[in-house]
Amino acid sequence: MLKNLEAEESLLGCILVEGELIKETTLEPKHFADERHKRIFKAMRDVDSSGQPVEMVTVVTELGDTVEAIGGTSYLVDLASSVPSVINFETYQTLIYEAFKLRDMQKTALDFANNPSDEGILQVYQKTVELQEIGIKNNRTKMDVLTEIYNDMYQEKGEITGVETGLADLDAMTGGWQGSDLIIVAARPSMGKTAFALNLAQNAALKGGVVDVFLWRCPTVNLLTGCSAI
Template sequence: MNYNETAEQSVIGSLLIEGSLIGNLTIEPKHFYSAKHKRIYEAMQKVNEKGTEINVVTVVTELGDSVSEIGGVGYLTELAESIPSTAPIKNYESSIYADYRLRESQKLTSEYMKSPSEESLHKLMVDLDKVKNEGIQTDEKTVNDYLLEIAEELMYPDESQNKGFPTGYKDLDEMTGGTQLGDLIIIAARPSVGKTAFALNIGSGHCKNGGTTHLYSLEMGPDLLLKRMISSEGRVDIQKWKSLVFSDQDYSQGITAIGTIADWKLNVYQQTNTINQIKTSIRKAVQDNPDEKHLVIIDYLQLIASSGRHERRDLEVGAMTRDLKLLAQELNIPIILLSQLSRGVEQRQDKRPMMSDLRESGNIEQDADLIGFLYRDDYYDRDSEKQNIIEIIISKQRQGPTGTVELAFLKEYGEFVSLARNYEEVAHG
């Protein structure tokens, strides 16, 4: 059993000499292994809460009749007299924490082995994650530290570490600053509007800028995703993948696109479908290559399987979006999460999506840093004047404005381009 008796005795002995040091400690009675040391530390906390000085006399008084159970007055006196200096008390505290983490980890693992299952494995991972951070302290930045970082952003904006990754669309980047580090970005639309194509375009653009894109596809196989990317990059009609009848130009452009994509830092995952598998995979990918510019795209929220049990589906979805938001913050990367919209959109005269249209919304609105809805008027009205134009409606942006950006959607290639570029291409045939 992991137990450093000297560390526990030294913390208690130091407090008997200099009781005010208890204010510098964060350990609790549960972190001690020895039952008598737990009891003594509890008594010390009570003495301190009363505003009384901690010493042998006050602790003995607080223990009362139970003092004999901890070895009597003699044991406390012995601990106090054995301390040459109280200076290392934080080192002793760290040792107690380390032993506690190991004991708890062993205990949790043993409990899991008694009845292993997918659900108990998830619980084990969650519990171990909590235990590993027990007693781990990081120094908080001062206000001056933050002000210095902000000043550097003002002076050297091009070198700022807080800059987002460009999406490749000027108007969208001007509104959002790109995909921001640490952000959970929700892109939502009705089926077949183009959310997967839009996400693939952003992922492709990120690769072209030297970034690393991770695609988690829960709906479409890697081969279909890659064919879409080849069509977009090489201007090969998507429908031709069904008939496999290609022109010489299709062949030439397709092969060139394959060569281009092969050089990208692109990863496609299909075997990960639970929230825990996705989180573990993302964390490993970032930790294995910490210096790369990681962008994660998950297609899509409603297909992710939860690893726990929840009373309602909206609570389940809310727990998953919260997990992904915390992961984005932890790894300081943008995570784009695609989402379906409910059929409620179809019941309104104006079918532009709203927050209430998010399916099984849970805490989506709360957790997301940015929520963008995709809307095509020609999706509902074939005679619409806005043919092949998609609206990106930014309905929430934690650190920026809301509004709408329009792009041209070249459906045959699954490609989004700026309206100016589209008109130019039409004019030149």
């Protein structure tokens, strides 16, 4: 199927219902077959890039005078109301990718048929490889990444292979401080970062580690960020 307008409509509807889904997709406007859907998706991307929530009002505002060209506000309302659940969001995304690949491959094949050459054969091959990777290479969601980190943290590392931290749970997660480790302690101001870091440094020194402590005071500190370093 060279066009899957139903999948495009459903995916856009899902994002209008749950705006955070725009961050979970690697789709681009060019992957949509319908020009209206390209404009809507681009507007959603632009709204998200500006730091605003992706929802009906912000998308309509971003579309501006062009909203009538995509069928008006009523079309966006229809998209959102036609989606009973966002549970199939990834399925819609996959269907859109597959339709795009077929369209792009068909164009490449037609170009070669109209102008066959040895260079054209190579281009067809390169396009085939390129299309196979679309939608796969960067298709990991935030949940996938967080789950992987969680599983890695709670996977037994066996015996301590580095310098003990003094915290049994942390040692079990890390195997102790390793020679190649770069450890960053980050949190809001006044959360105890310096005390925690100094405690870790003391524990490491008591366990035979060599510790250097460098204190750096930030020239300015705002309400959201603080600085301490070891």
